[in-house]
Amino acid sequence: MEPTVLDALTSPRRRAILRMVWDRELMAGEIAAGFDVSWPAISQNLGVLRRAGLVIERRAGTRRLYHADQVALAPVADLLRVMWAADLLALKDAVEADAGRGPRS
Amino acid sequence: MEPTVLDALTSPRRRAILRMVWDRELMAGEIAAGFDVSWPAISQNLGVLRRAGLVIERRAGTRRLYHADQVALAPVADLLRVMWAADLLALKDAVEADAGRGPRS
DNA sequence: TCAATCCTTAAGCTGGCACTTAATCTGCGT
DNA sequence: ACGCAGATTAAGTGCCAGCTTAAGGATTGA
Numbered sequence: 095m096e097p098t099v100l101d102a103l104t105s106p107r108r109r110a111i112l113r114m115v116w117d118r119e120l121m122a123g124e125i126a127a128g129f130d131v132s133w134p135a136i137s138q139n140l141g142v143l144r145r146a147g148l149v150i151e152r153r154a155g156t157r158r159l160y161h162a163d164q165v166a167l168a169p170v171a172d173l174l175r176v177m178w179a180a181d182l183l184a185l186k187d188a189v190e191a192d193a194g195r196g197p198r199s
Numbered sequence: 200m201e202p203t204v205l206d207a208l209t210s211p212r213r214r215a216i217l218r219m220v221w222d223r224e225l226m227a228g229e230i231a232a233g234f235d236v237s238w239p240a241i242s243q244n245l246g247v248l249r250r251a252g253l254v255i256e257r258r259a260g261t262r263r264l265y266h267a268d269q270v271a272l273a274p275v276a277d278l279l280r281v282m283w284a285a286d287l288l289a290l291k292d293a294v295e296a297d298a299g300r301g302p303r304s
Numbered sequence: 305t306c307a308a309t310c311c312t313t314a315a316g317c318t319g320g321c322a323c324t325t326a327a328t329c330t331g332c333g334t
Numbered sequence: 335a336c337g338c339a340g341a342t343t344a345a346g347t348g349c350c351a352g353c354t355t356a357a358g359g360a361t362t363g364a
Contacts, residue, residue: 100285104209105322122341135323137342156331156340173278180205210352227311240353242312261310261361 099170102146106181107131108139112162113178115149119161204275207251211286212236213244217267218283220254224266 102108107129114125126136140160143149147166152159167174207213212234219230231241245265248254252271257264272279 098285098289100282107322126341131322132324133341134325134343138322141342153331156338158341170281173281176275176278177205180203183203212352231311236352237354238310239312239355243352246312258360261308263311 097142097146099146099148099166102142102148103170103173103177105139105142106184107135108143109174109177109181111136111139111143112148112167112174115161117162119152119159122158122160125160202247202251204251204253204271207247207253208275208278208282210244210247211289212240213248214279214282214286216241216244216248217253217272217279220266222267224257224264227263227265230265 103112110129111125114120114128122137122140123133125140126133129136140149140151144151144160148163149160150163152161208217215234216230219225219233227242227245228238230245231238234241245254245256249256249265253268254265255268257266
């Protein structure tokens with residue numbers, strides 16, 4: 095029932111979130127502002143990351159602050175670098191495919 | 200359109216196939232016999248692995264032989280070890296969840 | 305060329321996952 | 335107590351990856 099580390103990492107969105115909080119602590123709202131999807135969507139993804147043990151939640155008043163758990167992430171740090179590189183390629187491909195709708199080069 | 204290395208590795212089934220042909224060459228039929236899904240399902244997964252450049256196909260008569268491309272796999276070998284370990288855990292959890300239907304311990 | 309074997313490709317179905325909107329919760333200020 | 339801001343939880347929708355069955359090559363042997 096609880097999501098595994100791999101479950102959490104298979105989503106590009108969650109990898110992007112993880113990169114945002116890699117070396118700093120951010121409010122849920124700040125994280126959500128970085129994407130053009132709804133707040134609840136980000137909240138749900140944060141929940142997956144938290145239950146998988148990849149991020150740590152800290153409450154401060156009405157706010158919830160998140161940051162990557164470096165210890166838990168150490169074994170998959172290399173994996174993440176590979177995936178982030180792949181994410182950039184996928185983004186590049188998507189942009190080019192979209193440009194394909196316009197004037198052909 | 201062509202599947203990426205990561206696309207190929209996200210599927211537990213494909214990781215299992217990859218492990219089968221890690222250090223030996225097997226016929227498509229032999230691989231399919233190792234799973235309780237249909238032949239075409241395995242063939243499709245082999246196609247993904249092949250287009251992603253992770254396995255090499257060799258034709259011998261009417262047969263098609265597959266084996267892992269060690270060179271292409273080298274950069275993600277560690278990743279695979281992590282994923283195979285996770286696969287074992289997932290299997291263990293699945294078995295325990297299934298046992299939960301029967302008599303409680 | 306005919307049939308048989310081995311395997312892939314085509315077409316359609318389905319479960320799961322990430323998203324949406326709406327409702328709810330929690331802590332703070334007044 | 336009340337209202338508001340910050341965020342999660344609940345309920346429902348749509349899409350996609352992987353499966354199924356059925357049809358279609360490719361190669362060998364008679």
